[in-house]
Amino acid sequence: MTEFSELRRAAALSLNEAAALLGISKSSVYRWEHGEVAADGAALARLRRLGEPRLPLGDFRFIDLFAGIGGLRRGFEAIGGRCVFTSEWDRFAERTYRANFRDGPEHLFAGDITKVDPASIPDHDVLLAGFPCQPFSIAGVSKKNALGRAHGFACEAQGTLFFDVARIIQAKRPKVVLLENVRNLLSHDRGNTFRVIRSVLTEELGYRIDHRVIDARSFVPQHRERIFIAAVRDDLGLDAELQTLQIPPVEAGPRLGSILHREDGSEHDPQFLDEDGRVQARYTLSDHLWGYLQAYAEKHRAKGNGFGFGLTGPDDVARTLSARYHKDGSEILVDQGPGRNPRRLTPRECARLMGFERPDGSDFVIPVSDTQAYRQFGNSVVVPVVAAVARHLRPLILRAVAVGEVLDAVAAE
Known part of the structure; x- marks a missing residue:
């Protein structure tokens, strides 16, 4: 194997790529590759630089x-x-x-x-x-x-x-x-x-x-x-x-239960959970809002439209979280069982849903109001x-x- 061939391979270049990079003809590269003629010294130097280990992680x-x-x-x-x-x-x-x-x-x-x-x-x-x-x-x-x-x-x-x-x-x-x-x-x-x-x-x-x-x-x-x-x-x-x-x-893919608060007393997040480890009551929809969303959904259902709220449980996949989630939370409502109105996701659960922290994590800092947090996560990647x-x-x-x-x-x- 010629020196040119060794350097070309170390640089992970094809013959055509080497020719284009070095600005020479494909026929010249072929002759250098097979030792028919000696490769140009400047070309060898350029390939040597390209093949050197560089850019360590973080560089x-x-x-x-x-x-x-x-x-x-x-x-x-x-x-x-x-x-x-x-x-x-x-x-x-x-x-x-x-x-x-x-x-x-x-x-x-x-x-x-x-x-x-x-x-x-x-x-x-x-x-x-x-x-x-x-x-x-x-x-x-x-x-x-x-x-x-x-x-x-x-x-x-x-x-x-x-x-x-x-x-x-x-x-x-x-x-x-x-x-x-x-x-x-x-x-x-x-x-x-x-x-x-x-x-x-x-x-x-x-x-x-x-x-x-x-x-x-x-x-x-x-x-x-x-x-x-x-x-x-x-x-x-x-x-x-x-x-x-x-x-x-x-x-x-994972299901919604993986990002929801456990609510069994094992999770402590006073920003969003009460002293018993349950989601704070402010995230549960009021009777008025829940009644409005149900009536709105029924009206459109009667017209054959698909508009309405998205009621989800732990085995479901949520709809897309949007920047308007702070208004009524209708696209993703967590079912809390018979006799209880559904609730919004907490901003912590939104952080998990968007992958900013682990499914059971609480290390992402949320220094803004719920309204701003919902907007931020809804607009994010x-x-x-x-x-x-x-x-x-x-x-x-x-x-x-x-x-x-x-x-x-x-x-x-």
Whole structure:
């Protein structure tokens, strides 16, 4: 085996990938591989750098945009990433975020992302963004085409929060990007919204992308479908593959009983339980509210509609927890047995339902009112889903950073 072949294999490159990375012809690579001619010394040096052990756990940098209470961050810190910048505009979410993450002076926290200058954002390898899905206005694009005027993401995405993600990507050129949104992003505005996002990422910004809808039911007792869009910078010659991620079957997922308070006196959480270890009475629906929800459901049932409350027991899987849960809790009501009105989940149970802590845990700090906590968990990601995506992407991230270092070295020569 030639030295070139050994270094190429150590760098986990195919012959075609080596040719593209080194900027030489495939025929030259073939001759170097088989020892027909001696390989170029500079090429060997570049392969040697690429194959060296690098990036120990905890040595890639990422930023957390539209951070909420840090669900995406938790998933990527679990694979060793280091968060260097966070942006979240809601002051209550920021309070919860700061209560659960202890950052050093090198970490920067910003509020409204629309007012952030990309130059103030630290360099990073990975950009994470669970951006809100706003309507994309693409009016006028056809007219501009007819007039021969150029337009790009600054035209099509302007006025949406995705534009702010795009301008940061353009300025900072992260190697890997992960976006998260509701499943309806695919069909929103008859597919135009997703078309704009795909076009901006691939054609305007130069990234290769893949996307996948994942149901959190495989990981937590909640039916919650979200789309993940992974992107890797095109010049790195790598592909962002989400389709190969192995997801456990939803049928084998946990049930609601796994996240409910035990209420047998063995659990102590004075924030949400009384002295006897039972859920505090304030979470049980009043007669008035329970009567209203039943009447509302019956009215729509008579009309053949499916609107109504979601009454659940320990063997069930819950509906999707929403940010409006604080209003009446109707989508997930816990059955407390005959003669008792159902109750809402406590914020602690919501933290478990979203995977911010173990099914029987109580270590996630909830420093805000119940109303704000319900909003925060309802707007968040399911942490075990993000963790699974992060574990799947980790080899890509490490490879992208390593290849990026080689390209930077080549450019500097």
